[in-house]
Amino acid sequence: MRMYDLIYTKKLGGALSPEQIAFWVEGAANGSIPDEQSASLLMAICWRGMTTEETLALTLAMRDSGKRMDLSAVPGIKVDKHSTGGVGDKTTLILGPIVAACGVPCPMFSGRGLGHTGGTVDKFAAIPGLKVELTDAEFIQSLQETRFANSAPTGKIAPADKKLYALRDTTATVESIPLITASIMSKKLAGGADALVLDVKCGPTAFMKTLDDARTLAQSMVDVGTAHGMQIRALITRMDAPLGWAIGNALEVMESVEILRGEHGDSELAQMSFRLAAEMLIMGGAAKTLPEAQAKVRMAIQDGSALETLRRFVGSNGGDAKALDDFSLLPQAGRTIAIPADRAGYVSALDGRALGLLAMDLGAGRKDQHDVLDLGVGIRVHVKVGQRIEPGDMVFTAYTKAGHPVKAEAYLATLGLASDRPEAVPWLLDTIGC
Amino acid sequence: MRMYDLIYTKKLGGALSPEQIAFWVEGAANGSIPDEQSASLLMAICWRGMTTEETLALTLAMRDSGKRMDLSAVPGIKVDKHSTGGVGDKTTLILGPIVAACGVPCPMFSGRGLGHTGGTVDKFAAIPGLKVELTDAEFIQSLQETRFANSAPTGKIAPADKKLYALRDTTATVESIPLITASIMSKKLAGGADALVLDVKCGPTAFMKTLDDARTLAQSMVDVGTAHGMQIRALITRMDAPLGWAIGNALEVMESVEILRGEHGDSELAQMSFRLAAEMLIMGGAAKTLPEAQAKVRMAIQDGSALETLRRFVGSNGGDAKALDDFSLLPQAGRTIAIPADRAGYVSALDGRALGLLAMDLGAGRKDQHDVLDLGVGIRVHVKVGQRIEPGDMVFTAYTKAGHPVKAEAYLATLGLASDRPEAVPWLLDTIGC
Numbered sequence: 001m002r003m004y005d006l007i008y009t010k011k012l013g014g015a016l017s018p019e020q021i022a023f024w025v026e027g028a029a030n031g032s033i034p035d036e037q038s039a040s041l042l043m044a045i046c047w048r049g050m051t052t053e054e055t056l057a058l059t060l061a062m063r064d065s066g067k068r069m070d071l072s073a074v075p076g077i078k079v080d081k082h083s084t085g086g087v088g089d090k091t092t093l094i095l096g097p098i099v100a101a102c103g104v105p106c107p108m109f110s111g112r113g114l115g116h117t118g119g120t121v122d123k124f125a126a127i128p129g130l131k132v133e134l135t136d137a138e139f140i141q142s143l144q145e146t147r148f149a150n151s152a153p154t155g156k157i158a159p160a161d162k163k164l165y166a167l168r169d170t171t172a173t174v175e176s177i178p179l180i181t182a183s184i185m186s187k188k189l190a191g192g193a194d195a196l197v198l199d200v201k202c203g204p205t206a207f208m209k210t211l212d213d214a215r216t217l218a219q220s221m222v223d224v225g226t227a228h229g230m231q232i233r234a235l236i237t238r239m240d241a242p243l244g245w246a247i248g249n250a251l252e253v254m255e256s257v258e259i260l261r262g263e264h265g266d267s268e269l270a271q272m273s274f275r276l277a278a279e280m281l282i283m284g285g286a287a288k289t290l291p292e293a294q295a296k297v298r299m300a301i302q303d304g305s306a307l308e309t310l311r312r313f314v315g316s317n318g319g320d321a322k323a324l325d326d327f328s329l330l331p332q333a334g335r336t337i338a339i340p341a342d343r344a345g346y347v348s349a350l351d352g353r354a355l356g357l358l359a360m361d362l363g364a365g366r367k368d369q370h371d372v373l374d375l376g377v378g379i380r381v382h383v384k385v386g387q388r389i390e391p392g393d394m395v396f397t398a399y400t401k402a403g404h405p406v407k408a409e410a411y412l413a414t415l416g417l418a419s420d421r422p423e424a425v426p427w428l429l430d431t432i433g434c
Numbered sequence: 435m436r437m438y439d440l441i442y443t444k445k446l447g448g449a450l451s452p453e454q455i456a457f458w459v460e461g462a463a464n465g466s467i468p469d470e471q472s473a474s475l476l477m478a479i480c481w482r483g484m485t486t487e488e489t490l491a492l493t494l495a496m497r498d499s500g501k502r503m504d505l506s507a508v509p510g511i512k513v514d515k516h517s518t519g520g521v522g523d524k525t526t527l528i529l530g531p532i533v534a535a536c537g538v539p540c541p542m543f544s545g546r547g548l549g550h551t552g553g554t555v556d557k558f559a560a561i562p563g564l565k566v567e568l569t570d571a572e573f574i575q576s577l578q579e580t581r582f583a584n585s586a587p588t589g590k591i592a593p594a595d596k597k598l599y600a601l602r603d604t605t606a607t608v609e610s611i612p613l614i615t616a617s618i619m620s621k622k623l624a625g626g627a628d629a630l631v632l633d634v635k636c637g638p639t640a641f642m643k644t645l646d647d648a649r650t651l652a653q654s655m656v657d658v659g660t661a662h663g664m665q666i667r668a669l670i671t672r673m674d675a676p677l678g679w680a681i682g683n684a685l686e687v688m689e690s691v692e693i694l695r696g697e698h699g700d701s702e703l704a705q706m707s708f709r710l711a712a713e714m715l716i717m718g719g720a721a722k723t724l725p726e727a728q729a730k731v732r733m734a735i736q737d738g739s740a741l742e743t744l745r746r747f748v749g750s751n752g753g754d755a756k757a758l759d760d761f762s763l764l765p766q767a768g769r770t771i772a773i774p775a776d777r778a779g780y781v782s783a784l785d786g787r788a789l790g791l792l793a794m795d796l797g798a799g800r801k802d803q804h805d806v807l808d809l810g811v812g813i814r815v816h817v818k819v820g821q822r823i824e825p826g827d828m829v830f831t832a833y834t835k836a837g838h839p840v841k842a843e844a845y846l847a848t849l850g851l852a853s854d855r856p857e858a859v860p861w862l863l864d865t866i867g868c
Contacts, residue, residue: 007605008606011609035473036473036601037604037605039605040473040474040477040607042474043441043473043474043481044477046445046478047481170468170471172445172478173445173474
């Protein structure tokens with residue numbers, strides 16, 4: 001088999017066989033195929049696309065380049081969730097404990113943050129003592145004891161994806177539906193879950209800017225999962241303003257706990273977390289219909305079992321569960337700076353991307369993958385889109401270390417104001433496979 | 435400037451600026467831009483194409499990566515010819531001396547052969563003693579003394595093209611109209627001629643398989659030359675059967691001399707060579723109209739001045755001009771094997787590509803660029819498309835070294851036979867810019 005023939009076939013718009021795709025992925029990972037040939041094929045894939053069969057073959061070849069979790073020791077249908085990433089997205093911290101409390105095992109591997117979006121692993125790392133890199137045995141034990149486990153992926157998961165992603169990053173070949181699909185799905189399949197709910201973000205702050213693009217990506221992932229015999233569904237959700245009031249790791253733990261306590265129940269963050277959890281309950285066999293699943297979710301909040309599951313998960317993985325009830329035990333920022341409105345109007349927009357970058361600048365996120373985070377810093381957003389504000393009303397609080405300069409203008413520039421109340425836009429834009 | 439931005443721009447279908455293209459070509463040649471980024475951009479160019487302005491910028495950046503010939507010491511409008519390559523194509527050996535004999539300086543850099551097509555330099559190398567790698571001073575002296583010069587290009591001509599071509603060769607990005615255009619035109623512009631006639635081959639044996647593709651390539655080269663202020667015209671000529679009776683280096687010298695003597699005057703090879711020469715005479719200012727130019731070409735044959743120019747060119751560059759009159763002084767094959775027809779019919783096709791590969795196998799061409807040629811071997815084609823043959827009629831003669839196996843079936847398999855006489859197809863398919 002010659003790599004040249006694969007490139008030429010794809011250049012002309014043909015389909016590659018599973019054997020050809022496995023040959024490429026193996027060669028790219030072990031270095032026997034030079035990077036320039038892989039780069040050329042990657043751009044040809046951006047051009048010509050891939051069939052579902054090809055995308056599945058690429059997914060499986062990347063999955064099989066590394067370790068696969070064997071979760072057969074955990075009884076039940078294991079259900080995972082994946083989000084394509086947003087600012088202030090702490091749904092994993094909320095829905096994981098809910099789903100587990102309702103009896104469905106929820107094994108999750110989460111990433112570290114980079115750029116304007118935070119990472120779930122960093123949020124969990126704000127809980128004192130909590131181990132965020134679990135061994136396989138610890139991961140399985142956490143699932144057995146609490147039905148919830150969350151860990152940073154080890155380098156052994158889909159190393160071929162890591163190699164190809166680094167190449168895509170320098171060759172402008174990241175944006176390709178089949179390549180994005182295979183990158184996500186290879187890691188999800190290696191994680192060992194039986195079913196998967198996808199939260200595909202859509203909007204100016206998200207990777208997918210238009211509803212059409214988001215639908216295409218969601219459909220592609222659902223097609224590949226389905227072709228592999230996996231239960232899989234996708235929600236397409238709006239991403240423009242930050243999700244919830246908290247941006248920053250300890251702050252996001254606080255907001256998650258507040259929702260598990262039953263606060264902010266009508267917020268978009270709560271609604272979205274509860275809906276994703278309900279979809280997971282249906283897939284896990286704990287409910288037959290959406291209303292039934294949603295009732296179970298509400299009950300897990302009301303009876304405290306979801307929050308109790310989070311406490312047990314934290315406690316059984318080395319963390320200090322008391323910090324969930326006493327937020328003074330979480331990492332603290334040295335200083336808080338109140339940023340009031342300087343004008344009046346209806347909030348028409350909150351630029352999530354810009355706020356994510358401001359939080360990164362405070363130390364809550366990474367510019368570079370080697371940056372060390374300040375887990376206590378971040379931003380509290382006091383307003384919501386659609387709300388009327390007057391000059392002097394509190395808009396943001398910056399939680400920052402002492403001495404870090406904070407320019408109020410930069411924060412206020414993220415705020416869009418209109419003279420008329422903007423029309424409400426639903427957070428759930430579409431569902432695929434549900 | 436970041437290479438990533440160039441790739442991304444082209445991926446989305448945008449145009450690159452001359453500065454961006456120069457940055458890429460320089461970085462690719464000096465190694466500061468990694469091959470995987472160049473490969474990705476090359477495939478994006480295959481996908482999105484290039485405007486004439488971009489193609490000219492790429493041409494000039496590659497030209498300027500190396501040496502440029504300064505032919506200002508040679509008076510007159512210097513006219514070059516380029517062919518995209520065919521089997522048995524020895525037009526340079528014929529038209530160069532004709533054009534020079536008619537008073538127009540003809541500076542030519544020619545390549546070595548690879549694969550099924552031969553190279554003009556190899557054909558000249560069959561003339562005993564003739565230097566085929568001239569220094570700049572020798573090249574200019576040959577032009578001044580005989581108005582004709584032919585040399586293998588030195589490595590100093592367009593080294594960026596050489597680097598990018600090697601990369602295109604392994605990344606399946608050779609076939610792209612702007613990349614082919616810039617590769618050819620960068621070397622032609624570096625060669626220092628003022629005007630250029632292109633012979634774009636078209637057919638199953640040629641690089642351009644369809645008339646549309648050939649027209650597109652010809653138009654692209656004419657557009658780039660015109661945008662650069664160069665006189666440029668293109669003929670699109672049919673390439674399926676070998677051109678002329680000779681395939682193989684010494685044999686092709688013999689056939690060229692025969693045509694310069696006035697033999698085979700109505701053959702396609704002679705007609706094509708004479709027409710290309712006539713176009714060159716018009717560009718060089720030696721004739722105003724095609725009939726006037728064609729009359730001058732015929733005169734240069736009839737009065738022997740063209741053949742005499744070839745003799746003088748050979749003599750002034752170390753070669754034995756007597757070999758042009760006494761072919762026994764040219765390299766000889768050890769053995770000739772006659773291959774007669776085994777069936778009757780009208781010759782409907784001669785597979786030039788297959789015959790080129792058979793000649794390569796005899797030692798007339800290179801499988802690999804390091805192969806050493808046997809300049810005396812080759813194939814004589816005794817038949818023409820349209821001709822009636824009977825079993826036993828001579829079809830081919832293989833000129834081979836003693837002991838080299840020759841399978842008559844392989845030769846006869848290149849011959850298409852039909853029960854009815856095939857319709858004649860003209861050799862000149864179209865002209866661009868003429």
